[in-house]
Amino acid sequence: MIKNIKYLLFLLLVLFIIILTISVVRNNSIDIVGNEVKTIKKQKIDNWAINLVGSNPTMDTDPIKIAILDSGINKTHKEFEGLSFKEYNSITPGENIKDEFGHGTAVAGIIAAKGIETTGILKNVILYDVKVLDEKGRGKIEDVIEGIEWSIAQEVDIINISFGFSSDKVELKSAIDKAIEQGIIITAAAGNTLGLTIDYPAQYNNVLSISSFDEEFKLDPFSGIGKVDYSAPGVEIVSTDNKGEYSTFSGTSFATAYATGVIASILNESDSNYNANTIREKLSHYVVKLGEKEHFGEGFLTLQKERVEEILNEKELD
Numbered sequence: 001m002i003k004n005i006k007y008l009l010f011l012l013l014v015l016f017i018i019i020l021t022i023s024v025v026r027n028n029s030i031d032i033v034g035n036e037v038k039t040i041k042k043q044k045i046d047n048w049a050i051n052l053v054g055s056n057p058t059m060d061t062d063p064i065k066i067a068i069l070d071s072g073i074n075k076t077h078k079e080f081e082g083l084s085f086k087e088y089n090s091i092t093p094g095e096n097i098k099d100e101f102g103h104g105t106a107v108a109g110i111i112a113a114k115g116i117e118t119t120g121i122l123k124n125v126i127l128y129d130v131k132v133l134d135e136k137g138r139g140k141i142e143d144v145i146e147g148i149e150w151s152i153a154q155e156v157d158i159i160n161i162s163f164g165f166s167s168d169k170v171e172l173k174s175a176i177d178k179a180i181e182q183g184i185i186i187t188a189a190a191g192n193t194l195g196l197t198i199d200y201p202a203q204y205n206n207v208l209s210i211s212s213f214d215e216e217f218k219l220d221p222f223s224g225i226g227k228v229d230y231s232a233p234g235v236e237i238v239s240t241d242n243k244g245e246y247s248t249f250s251g252t253s254f255a256t257a258y259a260t261g262v263i264a265s266i267l268n269e270s271d272s273n274y275n276a277n278t279i280r281e282k283l284s285h286y287v288v289k290l291g292e293k294e295h296f297g298e299g300f301l302t303l304q305k306e307r308v309e310e311i312l313n314e315k316e317l318d
Helices: 002-027 048-053 103-112 141-153 170-181 252-267 279-286 305-317
Strands: 038-040 064-070 084-089 125-131 158-161 185-189 208-213 230-233 237-240 246-249
Touching: 048 230, 048 252, 048 305, 064 103, 064 141, 064 252, 103 125, 103 237, 103 252, 125 141, 141 158, 141 170, 158 252, 170 185, 185 252, 208 252, 230 252, 237 252, 252 279
Parallel strands: 064 125, 064 158, 084 125, 158 185, 185 208, 208 230
Antiparallel strands: 038 246, 237 246
């Protein structure tokens, strides 16, 4: 009996140390890390995620302006040829942006890759490359706020924040509120918290919090649980990398990029006139329910709702 109690106490101690380690790491850095990144060397790339999300080739309206607050974008990648960019370096103002970390390039590819070897969701965009993360994926709150304020001044339609802080920051909330007041839609990663919590700014009520799931529509075990608004593919995702090649990525960061792409596609409709205060009702028409709200929010945001529903029905029959 005493041995069993000692063993149980030992297991609890190990679990406590693991949780404490995660907490310490996340409190001292922005949370963006998901699963392993793998380089792809094959020529033709099959991307399960885009097959479920869909794409929008419409080019008849004014381009959607999307600010990607991240580690920068490798704008020389062949998948971005002909795409319009604007940039702002919050870390070192005036210095040209390089994506040493490789995170922002992947986010941009999910949204707007040309389709040479992998396809983004839409082409009718201007990407605002806002560097707020350094070569190790770390960022300061003041740089993130500066990036948000610059994006507001540029009158962007959407701000994509594929990272988060483990604790609330008054200054961050204030900057977010200013953007929302201007009608800017903000998407943010729920966080790769092993289901422990939801990061900020995703936890704010006026920000769209995105969780991630895998090819079988199962919740990513890294994904945050709690205040989730929508979900999207985020495991073994193919996208552009900072070396000019292609890699697979995992985490809520990349699910957030898919959600941003779907929302941008909706804004891209010729008769659309939606903003942060009116978009949720419209999104309800593009959602497929997947499970518990704390896990998947309202459901999977997709441009192929009927196809996804058919796939899910077939899985239930099997």
